[in-house]
Amino acid sequence: NAGVTQTPKFRILKIGQSMTLQCTQDMNHNYMYWYRQDPGMGLKLIYYSVGAGITDKGEVPNGYNVSRSTTEDFPLRLELAAPSQTSVYFCASTKNEKLFFGSGTQLSVL
């Protein structure tokens, strides 16, 4: 099993550009999450999904969108990138109250 796979690992965007962070898991987990990690701020939940076709907002959803058309995939969309979205993004899935994290995407918006 590859676990949770995120792409890309690094990305630089210009203000106003859009992009999609990809996340896929091969563990057949129903629950999936997107977090952002900022220095000194810990991890903040952006969106989560409890299964295909079901998504919900977390703590900091503004500026982001998600979809969950399949159990495996949970992409995160930034429509109009802003400098405040410079962060490290982690995708995760859950089984038995244990989160499995991807290796992260480092995004800079300049």
Place this chain on the structure above:
Amino acid sequence: AQSVTQLDSQVPVFEEAPVELRCNYSSSVSVYLFWYVQYPNQGLQLLLKYLSGSTLVESINGFEAEFNKSQTSFHLRKPSVHISDTAEYFCAVSEGGATNKLIFGTGTLLAVQP
């Protein structure tokens, strides 16, 4: 609303010394509690968790944490640290067993010095 407080942003300690990383939470309902560890340039990994039962939980690498309901705390301890324990440690809480809303603390950097 639930929240997690990790008061110490950094904890420097010498190798083989004991360490305690503090975590306090606020919640009006029953909670699940977790400690995650993040090594440089990696995602987080589960270190240990409290779901129910014994209030003292242990990890495979010598860490332990005790759930104290009266003090709403879940401090992480290790009697003797190693250089390889250098990492950032995050405490997290979920209310009522709902892992879909896991709330993390701001993290504590454990810096082990020789």
